[in-house]
Amino acid sequence: MSEQSGAGRVVWVTGAGSGMGRAAAVAAAAGGRRIALSGRRADALESVADDVRAAGGEALVVPLDVTDIAAIDAAHARIAETWGGVDDLVLSAGLNTPRRTWENQRIDDFQSVVATNLTAVAAVVQATIADLRRAHGTVVAISSVAGWAFKPGAGIAYAASKTAVGVLCRDLNVAEWQNGVRATHLCPGDVDTDFLSMRPEVPDAANREGMLSPDDVARAVLFALDSPAHVRIDELVITPTHLR
Numbered sequence: 001m002s003e004q005s006g007a008g009r010v011v012w013v014t015g016a017g018s019g020m021g022r023a024a025a026v027a028a029a030a031g032g033r034r035i036a037l038s039g040r041r042a043d044a045l046e047s048v049a050d051d052v053r054a055a056g057g058e059a060l061v062v063p064l065d066v067t068d069i070a071a072i073d074a075a076h077a078r079i080a081e082t083w084g085g086v087d088d089l090v091l092s093a094g095l096n097t098p099r100r101t102w103e104n105q106r107i108d109d110f111q112s113v114v115a116t117n118l119t120a121v122a123a124v125v126q127a128t129i130a131d132l133r134r135a136h137g138t139v140v141a142i143s144s145v146a147g148w149a150f151k152p153g154a155g156i157a158y159a160a161s162k163t164a165v166g167v168l169c170r171d172l173n174v175a176e177w178q179n180g181v182r183a184t185h186l187c188p189g190d191v192d193t194d195f196l197s198m199r200p201e202v203p204d205a206a207n208r209e210g211m212l213s214p215d216d217v218a219r220a221v222l223f224a225l226d227s228p229a230h231v232r233i234d235e236l237v238i239t240p241t242h243l244r
């Protein structure tokens with residue numbers, strides 16, 4: 001396997017319009033990568049595209065609802081037409097719901113969370129697996145500490161779906177390493193992003209002090225992407241030092 005030098009590689013980032021996806025896209029661009037930016041809000045993606053270009057990368061805005069499986073194939077086709085294929089994936093699109101206990105959860109919310117956090121991850125990998133093999137690609141799945149160890153309160157659908165993302169990454173690593181594909185199950189603790197607005201009690205500014213920043217996680221994404229081809233970062237757990 002060749003060294004994973006970043007310049008020119010095509011990285012498809014989902015959830016790229018904000019938070020960790022945005023930070024990872026801009027950080028990856030600094031190495032001269034070409035970044036395909038997906039999410040539902042085209043205006044947010046256009047703004048990230050400006051930041052990607054300013055950081056030294058190329059950007060392609062590919063609006064996408066990752067729960068629409070046919071749309072994933074169409075988005076992949078557009079990236080392939082433009083740049084010839086996808087070399088690496090950073091999968092950051094995610095969903096939770098404030099109604100997350102046995103008292104108040106709704107099964108339609110449950111299905112949406114699983115569709116976004118788990119099925120979409122599998123679907124994007126499935127759509128690109130031939131590209132990833134050809135490119136000796138890296139898949140970085142932004143999961144959660146709730147996918148690393150049981151975390152009461154994270155939400156039943158959320159914790160179950162993120163835990164399953166860990167299984168998906170392990171399976172990729174076992175089944176696809178001979179094809180040059182590797183995966184990282186990246187498990188952040190609290191990160192100060194818009195995502196926290198989906199909590200039953202939204203943390204205020206004081207509660208957000210000391211949380212991770214999206215850039216803290218982006219550094220870890222780059223570590224996985226930049227690691228030499230014979231190195232696999234199976235799992236990374238990143239938490240604020242104050243986490244109990």
Ligand SMILES: NC(=O)c1ccc[n+]([C@@H]2O[C@H](COP(=O)([O-])OP(=O)(O)OC[C@H]3O[C@@H](n4cnc5c(N)ncnc54)[C@H](OP(=O)(O)O)[C@@H]3O)[C@@H](O)[C@H]2O)c1
Pocket residue numbers: 014015016017018019020021038039040041042044064065066067091092093094095116142143144145187188189190191192193194195196214
């Ligand atoms: N913040 C935390 O404390 C924390 C901790 C651990 C793990 N995480 C995980 O980190 C990931 C990134 O979250 P974040 O904290 O950076 O929050 P964020 O800024 O809210 O990012 C989530 C992104 O997912 C996109 N998204 C949601 N549903 C989508 C869909 N159906 N199709 C396409 N894109 C979709 C959103 O964009 P659009 O709305 O434009 O589609 C948004 O840009 C998530 O997977 C989350 O589970 C977060």
